[in-house]
Amino acid sequence: MARLFRLNLVRRFISSYREEGPKEAFRKARTYTAMKLRQVGAGTVGLTAQGHPRSEDQYLHGVWQDLARKDAFHITTAPAVLQKRRQIAMIGDLNLPQCRKYRVEQLAAFWQGRGVEFEFSHYQDVPRASRIMQNATHLMEYRLQSMPVTEMFRYEARRLRLPVLYDLDDPLFSVSAYETYRNMDSVGEKLKAHFLSEAPKYLGMMNGADILQVSTPGLVAHTELYSARPVYMRRNFADQETLDAGRHAMATRPGDDGIFRVAFASGSQGHEVDLAEIIDPLAEFIMADPNRRLMLIGHFKPEHLPDGLIEQVETTKFGTYPLYLEALARANCAVMPLCDDIFNRCKSAVRVLDASAVAVPSLVGTVGDLAAVVKHGETGFVSAGPADWIEALRALAEDPGLQRRMGQAARAELEAHWHGSDGAHIISPEILEWVEG
Numbered sequence: 001m002a003r004l005f006r007l008n009l010v011r012r013f014i015s016s017y018r019e020e021g022p023k024e025a026f027r028k029a030r031t032y033t034a035m036k037l038r039q040v041g042a043g044t045v046g047l048t049a050q051g052h053p054r055s056e057d058q059y060l061h062g063v064w065q066d067l068a069r070k071d072a073f074h075i076t077t078a079p080a081v082l083q084k085r086r087q088i089a090m091i092g093d094l095n096l097p098q099c100r101k102y103r104v105e106q107l108a109a110f111w112q113g114r115g116v117e118f119e120f121s122h123y124q125d126v127p128r129a130s131r132i133m134q135n136a137t138h139l140m141e142y143r144l145q146s147m148p149v150t151e152m153f154r155y156e157a158r159r160l161r162l163p164v165l166y167d168l169d170d171p172l173f174s175v176s177a178y179e180t181y182r183n184m185d186s187v188g189e190k191l192k193a194h195f196l197s198e199a200p201k202y203l204g205m206m207n208g209a210d211i212l213q214v215s216t217p218g219l220v221a222h223t224e225l226y227s228a229r230p231v232y233m234r235r236n237f238a239d240q241e242t243l244d245a246g247r248h249a250m251a252t253r254p255g256d257d258g259i260f261r262v263a264f265a266s267g268s269q270g271h272e273v274d275l276a277e278i279i280d281p282l283a284e285f286i287m288a289d290p291n292r293r294l295m296l297i298g299h300f301k302p303e304h305l306p307d308g309l310i311e312q313v314e315t316t317k318f319g320t321y322p323l324y325l326e327a328l329a330r331a332n333c334a335v336m337p338l339c340d341d342i343f344n345r346c347k348s349a350v351r352v353l354d355a356s357a358v359a360v361p362s363l364v365g366t367v368g369d370l371a372a373v374v375k376h377g378e379t380g381f382v383s384a385g386p387a388d389w390i391e392a393l394r395a396l397a398e399d400p401g402l403q404r405r406m407g408q409a410a411r412a413e414l415e416a417h418w419h420g421s422d423g424a425h426i427i428s429p430e431i432l433e434w435v436e437g
Contacts, residue, residue, distance in 0.1 A: 056126045057148030060156055078161035080137040086435055087117040089132040089162075091153055092142030094122040098267055101321065102350060103142050103169055103215070106239035110420045110427075116435060123150060133157060138435055141209065142167045145201035154208060165434065166209035167234070171222055171346050173203040181343035183270030186301075203227065213431060216369040219346035232428035235369070236348045237421075238357060238414045241321070246357025246411070249325040253358075258291055260397050263331035263360070265297040265351055267318065272304040274344075277337040277365070278383075281390040283309045285397075292397070297327050329358035332403055333380075333396050335389070338367040349373040352380070356414040359407035363392050373418060379410035 067073040080086070088111055094100045108118040119136075121129040123144055133139060133153070139162040144150045157164055171177040175196055178184065184192045203226055206212055212231045214223055223231045238246075262282065264275055275282075283306045286292045294309065296302075298318040302310055316327040328334065334355040338344040347368035355362045356373075362380035364370035374380040381392035396403045417425075422432060 055148075056124070057152045059126045059149075060130055060152055064159075073159065075159060075161045078137075078163070080163065083137070085117070086115075086138065087136045088119070088138045088140055088435065089129075089136035090118065090120040090140040090142060090167075091123050091129045091132075091144065091150075092120065092140075092167075093144060094120075094142075097321070098350070099143065099169065101239075101241070102236040102348075103167060106237065106241075106420060107140075107167075107234070109239055111435070113420070114422075114436070123153070129153060130156065133160060133162065136160075136162055138163050138165065140165045140167055140213075141205065143169075143172070144205050145172075145198060146204040146208075147201070150205060154205075163434070164209045165211050165213055165431070166206045167213045168202070168206070168223075169215040169219070169236070169348060171219060171343060173199050173206060173226055174222060174342065175199050177222065177342040177346070180341045182273045182339045182341055183343070185273060186270040211431075211434060213428075214346075215348045216346055217372075218369060222342065222346055230430070232430050234427045234431060235425065236350050236353065237426055238353050238418050239420055242353060242357050243415065243419070245322045245325050246329075246354075246359075248322065249329040249358045252326060253329045260289070260292045261295050261314070261331045262286065262293070262393065263295040263297060263328055263334040263355075264300070264336075265324070265328065265334065265354070266299045269299050271299065272301055274338050275300075275335075276304065277339060278335065278386060278389045279304075279306060281386045282335065282393070285390050285393045286312050289397075295327070295331055297324065325354065325358050328354060328360060331355075331360050333361045333363055333393070335363045335393075336370055337365050337389075338370070340367050344368050353414065353418060355380075356410035356418070359411040361396065361403060361406035361410055363389065375409070375413065379406060379413050 064073065090104060090107070092104055094104060104120050108120060111118045119132040121132055123129055126149060130153070133156055139157045141150075141153075141164065144166075154164070178192065178195050178199065184195070206223075206227055207229060209229060212223060212227060212229050213234050214220055214231060215234065215236055217233060220231050220233050262285075282294065286294050287308060290312070293312050293314050295314045295316065297316045300315070302313070302315075305313065318324055334351065336351045338347060344367050347370070349368070349370045349372065352362045352364065352370050352373045356379065362370070362374050363383060364374050364380065365383055371382045374382055376382045381388070381395075383389045383392055396406070420426065
């Protein structure tokens with residue numbers, strides 16, 4: 001049984017627990033355990049010639065040995081030099097749905113739209129990950145840390161002479177970010193210590209790549225403190241799935257019931273501390289009128305709410321992305337406060353993209369990349385202090401016309417400016433040149 005609880009499995013469980021909550025984490029653990037008891041699934045990839053289980057980090061060993069014996073191990077010229085065709089293989093940690101959507105699937109659509117073939121694989125699907133590298137001209141890695149199987153992939157990529165880009169959307173490599181990240185208060189010291197111990201493993205993978213790609217200007221600046229590798233930006237954007245799901249959610253939006261709803265979406269554990277940044281003026285605003293509600297979408301512990309506010313709270317669990325947008329579409333505005341710490345200064349504006357997709361104005365602070373996506377006074381409000389938050393909420397509650405105009409402007413701005421274009425505000429020109437040059 002000890003093999004079932006190897007360190008990487010513990011890491012995956014903890015990551016799932018933090019990002020998706022205990023119910024989903026335990027469900028995945030039960031599924032994995034059942035597969036192991038039936039002797040199927042991840043962890044082994046066939047048998048050796050002696051009939052022993054072969055570990056996943058040994059998957060390519062037989063091929064390498066055979067190529068070496070035939071004097072065919074080395075590739076003399078990189079595929080990207082030999083041919084004009086471009087094909088990207090992306091190997092990543094695809095366990096988290098939001099990360100998979102914004103950093104992998106929408107990237108696939110982006111590059112395919114430019115005539116570049118793109119295949120991706122979860123890093124634990126070792127046969128697929130190994131296969132997609134064979135015809136690739138470039139390798140992209142997402143959210144991988146140094147471990148035997150990822151080092152095997154990197155070794156194969158260098159054998160194939162593939163240039164390597166490493167992509168990340170959170171400062172998982174940063175001890176200084178984790179140590180000051182206030183959301184960590186909710187997970188306890190042991191889990192926090194675990195994340196700190198994992199940080200060098202991410203940095204190790206990053207420093208072995210040729211270039212680094214991250215999701216926000218704040219994360220670019222912070223990454224440059226840790227790595228000498230070139231760091232470029234590829235922001236998350238509104239892909240076709242987002243635009244279509246938003247359009248559908250707006251079409252199914254219920255009629256006006258006279259309730260003014262303020263939405264706060266939390267996609268992972270620990271965001272109570274972010275809402276606490278504005279909870280006093282927000283509670284004052286909500287409880288000033290019985291026809292106002294705070295909508296909590298996703299993970300939130302209600303014991304963190306002030307006395308009396310719970311009577312005017314509506315909660316919605318995170319489901320699929322379309323269901324999340326349908327819930328968000330019922331709101332009159334969405335608030336997105338963030339604590340001012342290093343981790344949050346690296347945060348992207350995906351919540352603003354989501355709200356704009358369903359024509360809901362966003363109220364944001366000045367931390368992270370959120371304010372870059374909001375046109376103050378046109379598509380939402382950027383608030384510098386508590387007084388600004390309550391002033392913005394009152395303005396929208398007192399003027400339904402302003403609320404509608406702002407929501408429509410936010411959706412129009414999303415379609416015009418924050419879709420998957422090759423503009424420099426979405427993707428650094430150096431990344432386009434790295435693939436297509």
